[in-house]
Amino acid sequence: MARRGLPEINAGSMADIAFLLLIFFLVTTTMDVDKGLLRKLPPPVDEPQNEDIKIKQRNILEILINANDQLLVESDYIQVTQLREKAKEFIVNPRDREDMPEKEAKDITGVGNVMVSKQVVSLQNDRGTSYGMYIKVQNELIAAYNEVRDEESKKRFGKVFKDLNEDQQKIIKEIYPQRISEAEPKNIGTK
Amino acid sequence: MSKFKKNKSGEQPAISTASLPDIVFMLLFFFMVTTVMREQDLLVKVSPPEATEAEKIDRKDLVSYIYIGSPIEKLKATYGSAPRIQLNDQFATKEQIAEYVEVERQKINEAERPLITFSLKVDKDCEMGVVTDVKQELRKAQALKINYSSRKTDKIK
Numbered sequence: 001m002a003r004r005g006l007p008e009i010n011a012g013s014m015a016d017i018a019f020l021l022l023i024f025f026l027v028t029t030t031m032d033v034d035k036g037l038l039r040k041l042p043p044p045v046d047e048p049q050n051e052d053i054k055i056k057q058r059n060i061l062e063i064l065i066n067a068n069d070q071l072l073v074e075s076d077y078i079q080v081t082q083l084r085e086k087a088k089e090f091i092v093n094p095r096d097r098e099d100m101p102e103k104e105a106k107d108i109t110g111v112g113n114v115m116v117s118k119q120v121v122s123l124q125n126d127r128g129t130s131y132g133m134y135i136k137v138q139n140e141l142i143a144a145y146n147e148v149r150d151e152e153s154k155k156r157f158g159k160v161f162k163d164l165n166e167d168q169q170k171i172i173k174e175i176y177p178q179r180i181s182e183a184e185p186k187n188i189g190t191k
Numbered sequence: 192m193s194k195f196k197k198n199k200s201g202e203q204p205a206i207s208t209a210s211l212p213d214i215v216f217m218l219l220f221f222f223m224v225t226t227v228m229r230e231q232d233l234l235v236k237v238s239p240p241e242a243t244e245a246e247k248i249d250r251k252d253l254v255s256y257i258y259i260g261s262p263i264e265k266l267k268a269t270y271g272s273a274p275r276i277q278l279n280d281q282f283a284t285k286e287q288i289a290e291y292v293e294v295e296r297q298k299i300n301e302a303e304r305p306l307i308t309f310s311l312k313v314d315k316d317c318e319m320g321v322v323t324d325v326k327q328e329l330r331k332a333q334a335l336k337i338n339y340s341s342r343k344t345d346k347i348k
Contacts, residue, residue: 011212018215025222034254034310035245036340044330080347125319132315134322135240135341142244185323 037138042181059101061090061121065137067128080136087144091119091176108174110167111156116175124183138180145178152176235260235277240315242341253306254338255295257288259321260314274317276325285321288328296334310338 063083064072071078073086093100103115121141125134146161149172153161157168164172237260248254258277262270276283278291296304309329313322329337 011209014212015208015215018212018219022215022219022222025219025226029222029226034248034251034338034340035343036239036248036310036338037242037244038246038248038308038336038338041326041330041335041337043333043335127318127320127323129319130315131313131317131319131322132240134319135242135315135339136347138339139242139244139341139347146244185319187320 037135037142039138039180055120056102056118058099059118059120061087061119063121063123063137063141065123065125065129065133067126069130069133071137080133080140083137083140084144084147087121087141088148090121091117091144091148093117093119106174108171110171114175116177120179120181122181122183125185127185127187129185141180142178145176149173149176231280233258233277234262234266234280234282235275235314236263237312237314238316239312240339240341241344241347242339243344243347245341245343248308248310248338250306250308253299253303254308254310255291256310256312256340257291257325258312259325260312260317274314274321276321285324285328288325289332292329292332292334306336307334308336308338309334310340312340 062072062074066072071080071083073083078086090100093103096103101117101119103117105113106116108114108116123137123141125137149161152175153159153164153168153172156172157164161169161172235258237258259274260277261267261272261274262282270282276285276288278287283291292309295309296307299307311322311325326337329335
């Protein structure tokens with residue numbers, strides 16, 4: 001029997017159906033990927049410790065933010081825009097100044113003896129500080145650490161930090177560990 | 192005899208639309224793959240702060256959200272404008288955070304539980320007091336990996 005073959009199905013409306021679905025997904029889609037500053041909280045302490053761990057004053061960069069979003073760094077009143085430079089100088093202590101963190105020789109696998117600074121950045125805010133200001137300060141501190149690490153990476157490996165392999169990143173992290181300690185906030189200026 | 196015969200009528204031939212569905216399907220699949228359905232309605236107004244050092248969170252399935260901000264316009268009459276915490280679909284007090292952490296932990300398989308991250312979506316005009324309370328609660332609940340959700344910018348004003 002000579003079959004003529006099945007008649008073709010009209011696919012003309014396929015586009016309409018696909019359009020309908022397309023518009024649905026276009027409308028419902030949200031493309032925002034969550035971005036942010038990743039931090040680690042310190043583990044909880046059971047009882048308040050009486051004996052403070054003694055850290056020499058010169059090793060601490062003291063940063064205070066009050067309820068009016070004003071910034072006090074090492075008893076100097078400064079603007080947020082100045083904070084990054086200040087923090088960088090503190091972390092690296094390029095001229096080995098007396099009032100900046102001491103350094104200690106540390107044996108790091110892969111590079112040998114390196115002078116590692118004993119820096120700690122201490123951040124304390126008020127309960128009335130705005131979150132926006134707090135994030136600005138956090139951001140500047142993280143930026144300072146990132147820039148210092150980038151510089152060290154370029155010096156040692158000729159690449160920026162994020163292009164290094166895992167072992168190299170570990171070395172840089174050991175030379176410049178990120179130490180941002182947050183004190184319990186004060187409650188003075190809550191509005 | 193020429194192989195390339197001129198169109199007898201001289202009219203322009205209609206453009207074939209046969210490949211239109213293919214193009215549309217391509218777009219469709221793109222949006223189907225990238226789409227994320229909004230899971231919950233926001234009861235608080237959150238406009239995140241800006242940061243230059245913001246990083247992407249790579250494992251989205253390991254992230255739980257905590258929203259803090261003042262209630263949206265519609266709810267201001269009932270709840271006032273003081274900052275509030277939102278967990279899942281409702282307002283919560285800070286005492287409920289420990290429970291929330293536990294519930295969120297159970298959702299993740301055991302091997303990856305230590306990697307759970309709590310993303311704080313906080314309004315930039317919010318005061319630190321309530322944020323600090325939340326952080327203390329998270330510490331108590333041993334949820335130590337947190338993320339301050341913020342928008343990435345090139346320069347801070």
